[in-house]
Amino acid sequence: MKQIAITTQFLSYDSVTELSNDIQELMREAVVVRKNAYAPYSQFRVGAALLLDNGKVILGSNQENAAYPSGLCAERVAIFQAGAVYPNAKILKMAITAASDTNKTTSPIPPCGSCRQSIAEYEIRQETPIEIYFMGEEGAVYKSDSLKNLLPFMFDKKFL
Numbered sequence: 216m217k218q219i220a221i222t223t224q225f226l227s228y229d230s231v232t233e234l235s236n237d238i239q240e241l242m243r244e245a246v247v248v249r250k251n252a253y254a255p256y257s258q259f260r261v262g263a264a265l266l267l268d269n270g271k272v273i274l275g276s277n278q279e280n281a282a283y284p285s286g287l288c289a290e291r292v293a294i295f296q297a298g299a300v301y302p303n304a305k306i307l308k309m310a311i312t313a314a315s316d317t318n319k320t321t322s323p324i325p326p327c328g329s330c331r332q333s334i335a336e337y338e339i340r341q342e343t344p345i346e347i348y349f350m351g352e353e354g355a356v357y358k359s360d361s362l363k364n365l366l367p368f369m370f371d372k373k374f375l
């Protein structure tokens with residue numbers, strides 16, 4: 216038997232104001248689109264903004280449905296839109312923010328498992344890491360240099 220140790224590293228910023236201007240702007244766009252979330256069931260709104268290598272910014276917010284599995288998270292709304300509209304563009308950076316309608320969200324909220332798998336597909340396909348910044352409604356912002364930090368044992372096409 217062998218023990219496998221996995222170590223990941225993230226940068227932690229105390230607030231959005233510590234980020235570079237371009238990332239602050241990307242996060243602002245994620246905050247604005249978060250307000251467009253359709254979240255009548257969870258009362259939990261998420262916004263995502265992607266910066267592509269062609270300079271375009273793609274936005275997404277979570278869209279719920281009474282048949283829960285039919286809804287879609289903000290990250291996947293944005294990433295699938297980027298793939299549909301700009302199929303050859305690389306995703307450089309992703310900003311994610313989440314807020315609850317019922318209480319203040321002050322902890323950084325990472326992508327869910329389904330979103331991590333979807334982001335992994337694009338990161339592997341483009342052969343370039345995607346920087347991921349995530350936060351709650353306010354407070355600290357975490358930065359991951361790649362999805363591999365969030366999903367170290369990625370499942371991808373090489374296993375098929």
